[in-house]
Amino acid sequence: MANRLPENPSLDHLKNEAKQLLRGVRAGEIRALATAGGWYPGELSDLRLAGAQLVVARKYGFTSWSQLRAHLTMVSEFARRPHEVGPSSDPATEFLRLACLTYGELALASSEAAARLLAARPEVAGASVWTMAAVGDAAGVARAVAADPASAQAYGGPFSWEPLLYLTYSRVAQADAVGTARILLRAGADPNAGYLPEGQGPPFTALTGALGGGELGQPPHPQDLELARVLLEAGADANDDRALYNRGLLGDDTGYLRLLLRFGLGRGDGGPWAARLGRVQDSPARMLENAVLAVALRGRARRMRCLLAHGAPADARGDGHPSFLDHTALELALLGGHAEVARLLADAGASGSLRGLDVAEAAIMRGERGQVEQLLSADHELAERLLTRRRDLIIKAAEYGRVPAVRLACALGFDVNARLPSTALHKAARAGDLPMVRALVELGADRSLRDFDYDATPLEWAQSAGQAEVVKFLGHPTE
Missing domain, CATH: 1.25.40.20 (Ankyrin repeat-containing domain)
Incomplete structure (x- = not known):
């Protein structure tokens, strides 16, 4: 099984890894020989730097060194670390930093601080297309994109995000979030806009921001489903692994699931992020299976009914996933003591039993x-x-x-x-x-x-x- 690339992957770091591997093989180091032997197609006695680079590429799931280089070029374009951005002396920049979810801090405390800043400095709301998006100022955004159509997709603010991301990740009061989203999308904003945290997939997309959730229970957008629908109607891909995971940690609601299923969850080619990430990202079918497994793991009966009613596979298996191991959905439900979910799966033909x-x-x-x-x-x-x-x-x-x-x-x-x-x-x-x-x-x-x-x-x-x-x-x- 291929390894996961390190956070913030660097081409120089991977070049050094290849050089160290080559030195290790030539020195007869057991660990280097085992690594190279698992991925190099020829005789290790013939291994050269190009071969060591091929081993490193294959180790991380790429077929060639050139494919790995292309992946890192893409990563450099989309990698962001918003949770590491520090305070700013510029009021507009600081407002955006506090107003938006970054999944690395306490959301309510930050948004309350952003609201206080805005109350003290109301002019901040109109400082840029990014601040206008964050406060849902549809009229202001309309003027901005009319004057400069490129601003609908422009990167800026403390996180180098597009306006649509500041809109969907903002948790301050917004005047007209849905109207603002429609204006940005009509002006050319990408409905699949997103970024790679620490250079890793799956991405945090505009859809992820609208739906909220995550380890700290980050709040969904107040108009989460309506905003998500606008994004999906504009072409956002419903196979959003990060959104599924984050929202899946909150409650047992089914509105977001029904919406994603209606717009293609589990089907299609995975959209632009799948094209960018390739094998690094799960297929739509695998995402749907993982959704079944996650619901079984947490014992969410309403969500399981929803998934099964829409044709999701009751016989999903973990396939080595760190959260599911090799368990079936039924086994996960039984293991968690989720009797109702276990009955739903069994009635749908799922199999599995517990041992040890x-x-x-x-x-x-x-x-x-x-x-x-x-x-x-x-x-x-x-x-x-x-x-x-x-x-x-x-x-x-x-x-x-x-x-x-x-x-x-x-x-x-x-x-x-x-x-x-x-x-x-x-x-x-x-x-x-x-x-x-x-x-x-x-x-x-x-x-x-x-x-x-x-x-x-x-x-x-x-x-x-x-x-x-x-x-x-x-x-x-x-x-």
């Missing part, structure tokens, strides 16, 4: 203490293997809202404060699951722990997701 540790994990997730005790009595090393190999079990139980499962896991010795990279309390806080938050705190969850990805506390996760009840509870340590 999976049987014990499923029993814990269902909160079936009696069955767990029977399994433990039959295998005295079972508890130790579970604690070692399924460290994230308590985090998943919290994410799925299974209070009995969390209590049972704690009784078995699972660490309520395990960070992988966030804690169970982070997951429950983001979901606004107050009963789970209370149970976790009662079981010893540490409110002060910061996750490893965003360096934020559970309280900050709750604040970012707008979970007022959880914010109130976690904001009072003695409660």
Whole structure:
């Protein structure tokens, strides 16, 4: 299986990798010989620099060094790191930085700061086509593109984005978001506009911005479905892997799924981003299978009904995906204790069964203490293997809202404060699951722990997701 390119891939870095590989092969290093032997078609004794470059290209999933070079040229055009952009002394630039989702900070806190800046400096809203797009000023954008048609696709602002991205990622109050989008699209804006975070796919597109979601529960656009429909009608490809993943982490709504399915999710060639990314991006059919697996993993019954009703494959299999491994959708539902989703899949003809540790994990997730005790009595090393190999079990139980499962896991010795990279309390806080938050705190969850990805506390996760009840509870340590 090909490896994933490193973040912000550099041609110079990959050239050095090829040179080091060649030196290693000539020195007889075991690791270099194994790598080259797996990808080089000839005798390693004949390996030269061009051959080492071919090995590096194939290692990362490309058929040739020239194909890898072309990919890196494309990456250099679309790579962005908006979450790393620092404060600016220019009010318009700082407004845009704060107003838009970057998936690297607390969204509500930033948008509130942007609103305060705008209230203090209202002239900022009309500073450029990018600020006018961010505030949904349809009339202002119409004047701007009439005066300069190229401005509809111009890169600018703190993130070097097109106006359509500032419109769809903005979370400040907008006067007429949909009208502004239509004006930009009529003027030539690309409905598939997007960027590659850290130079990696899948891309963050305008559609991704409209639908929101993600690890921190970034809020969708207030007119998410209407805005998404405008983009799709204008030619945005519905096979948007990032949008599917991010929105899939929020709730059990089906509006976005029905819309994407209507406009071609799971069908077609994947659009311009598939052409740019090639094998780096999943095929539309694979994206639809992954959507089924993700819904099974999280136990979203309404979404599963929606997918199956639209012909999605009930027999989807993980195929080595890091989240799904080689499980079928039915196995994922059973493993998570999602009885209703499992029934839906079984009725649709899905197959699968659990073995080994999976049987014990499923029993814990269902909160079936009696069955767990029977399994433990039959295998005295079972508890130790579970604690070692399924460290994230308590985090998943919290994410799925299974209070009995969390209590049972704690009784078995699972660490309520395990960070992988966030804690169970982070997951429950983001979901606004107050009963789970209370149970976790009662079981010893540490409110002060910061996750490893965003360096934020559970309280900050709750604040970012707008979970007022959880914010109130976690904001009072003695409660």
